[in-house]
Amino acid sequence: MSMDKRILVVDDEPDVVALIEGRLKKEKYQVDVAYNGVEAIKKVEECIPDCIVLDVMMPEKDGYAVCAELKKNPRYEEIPIVMLTAVADHVSSTRYSHYDGMSMEADDYIPKGPDSTEQIVQSIRELLA
Template structure:
């Protein structure tokens, strides 16, 4: 059986590498993208089985990417774990827990989420 492919999207390369290492150890094949535009290009070229998507990124943020994918029936079924460094108690920004849920993300983890937590979330959504 082929491994499930997960696209990890974050503008912090060190974080992407850490998550990649954990997901590979858990048996996933991992692709990487470092901004929302690159993520969408990769999804359109070869849709992954799941995504780990940072919210705050240059060019196109995670909310925009999530909204675009969930709004397109061709990609709406791809499970998305949204990650954000913004605290729940900051309600004055557009980056809040509520927004993550309203974006129809399949899971939502505050940063700093551990690579283990991210891995568990991906496993529960993709397996």
């Protein structure tokens, strides 16, 4: 089933992208990648993915801006978005928080960590079921 599902992975850290991409390919997903929010929007316009894994903190256009833009567009509003961030839930000195991610209509919000790739795979499975 996963072989016909396309996932867009968006993160400005190439190592993170490679790690997630490799894990998703193991699950037989087709994977596209983007390294910033502007590139992500272009990729979505070129080929609508079945799900997006979207980092919060990126240059040019952050994940919240990308999520908001996609969710406001009737053509893309149904694409499940899994927000991914290194910002801890309890950090109040930043504008990036779990609450902000969920209020942006993201479908899931996963902190980056040692087991985040497994959480991402599980989230995608559930969102695409």
